[in-house]
Amino acid sequence: MKIFTAAQIREADAYTISNEPISSTSLMERAAGRCAAWIEDRYTPAQPIYIFCGKGNNGGDGLVIALQLLQQGYPVTACLLEYGSRASEDYTIHFRQLHQQYPGRIREIADVTGFPELPPGAVIIDAIFGTGLNKPIEGWLAGIVHKINDVKRQHTIIAVDMPSGLMADGSSRNMPVIHAQYTLSFQFYKLAFLLPENAAFAGQVHVLPIGLHPEYITQTPARYHITDIDMMRTIYQPRQPFAHKGTYGHALLIAGSRGTMGAAVLAARACLRAGAGLLTCHVPQCGYEIMQLGEPAAMCSTDEQPDFNTHFHEQADARYKTIGIGPGLGTSAATARSFEKLLAVYKRPMVIDADALNILSVYPYLLYQLPAGSILTPHPKEFERLFGSTTNDFERLELLSRQAVRLQLYILLKGRYTAIACPDGAVYFNATGNPGMATGGSGDVLTGILTGLLAQDYSPKAAILLGVWLHGYAGDLASAELSQEAMTAGDIINFMGKAFLSCFPPEM
């Protein structure tokens, strides 16, 4: 699914209005009607509802929601914020209707002392600002935002389209923003919802289709995307009936050192569970038995060194469809030298994680020697070591994308919505996964999965989109059965089978 900027969303609205065609008033009624229906599905008409409306079209949505809920018998109070701006046309139209039909339900608020006394259990609807916000909320309006946030533990807060105060496409650091439990976002995700610095604001995001014109959506290029199951179904390749293990590639995994062999075992298991035909793991001598017992289906080559890997470059030859390197590897100078020699001989896209990334941050010239189309999988700290720090998440996203283009690599910045930056400048956010995956070893599992998919001849882009999706999906299945607390990285591997079956049900 594309993620459009606020300006593109305005264009989509305008395109829909002139080409469907539909009046802007009716489009607002359609959009806000979806919100009202969402609320009616979840709350009984006994529920007191307070709708805070700004004077733009987001406020107009609030008025339409008020009208619809009042018609259904909900005790709604429409709190209209009177901050002096001129009201939008569609706001004015719906204000007149509300005023005519339910004058007693309107409460005008002109300063922070007008903030209403909320009855227990009241639901707050935030329709103050949406995508039209063009500067931080200030003055007494900011006071209203703080008042609403002060009662967030006692009352459910539902934001219409966006939490008010949040910028769709830029940083809102240190600005007053509503802390919503739910955001009912029209038609698309906004970029701001996907970045960790905004974690407190949008809550659970529900994207409500409002019938924006499909022609605009397909024809307008977007830089940012969020992955979905339909995209995965175009990528996934079922196995062929006459396949043999050679069909699905031989992967080499270079991982492990004394004390971190578990990372190597997790990556190896995940690589095989992702479907690699054959896997050889290169480990230090101390890891031989651990690996042979930990994953009997993997072959094992041992280093000259007992405790860490120093001679893996001698292993890397054309036999291997791809290489995954990094989990538990260590960062000794001898390991770094072997990595450099490996890069001199091995030219296919590979997966680079953990300590292999840390080696790259110490010897950044090696970044230019990576095979084009290789995949870097940093978490935020590793990213910072590699490419430096930024003052906010939007700048970091820019830096991520710029580096992927400059180096012609795929760079995955891991997190709640892992951001996958492609060499052509596009960025995909992954939608699956949960905080149960914030546990040691989850990243090693991802490296294994990506290596396994590359071995099977998925293109790097396909391997990443599918691999990151399945990793998160398996994590979601694991947490549903085991809880986010009790699940471990190994459980993500154990649920890979169910993830494949549930995303790609075999044809009968």
Ligand SMILES: NC(=O)C1=CN([C@@H]2O[C@H](COP(=O)(O)OP(=O)(O)OC[C@H]3O[C@@H](n4cnc5c(N)ncnc54)[C@H](O)[C@@H]3O)[C@@H](O)[C@H]2O)[C@@H](O)CC1
């Ligand atoms: N036809 C349409 O355009 C549709 C728009 N919809 C709604 O319209 C919203 C966008 O509406 P608008 O563009 O009117 O924008 P908003 O309702 O977000 O309000 C912005 C208005 O307030 C002013 N403003 C911006 N930041 C301010 C600040 N910090 N302090 C005080 N005033 C500020 C702006 O100049 C603008 O007039 C969407 O988020 C969505 O809720 C929906 O009704 C769907 C259809």
Ligand SMILES: Nc1ncnc2c1ncn2[C@@H]1O[C@H](COP(=O)(O)OP(=O)(O)O)[C@@H](O)[C@H]1O
């Ligand atoms: N809150 C979360 N929501 C979704 N996914 C998460 C969350 N926390 C962690 N993950 C995922 O778990 C993995 C953690 O990777 P990483 O930090 O490298 O772990 P490790 O180094 O312990 O293996 C990443 O793929 C990340 O996207």
Ligand SMILES: [K+]
């Ligand atoms: K809002």
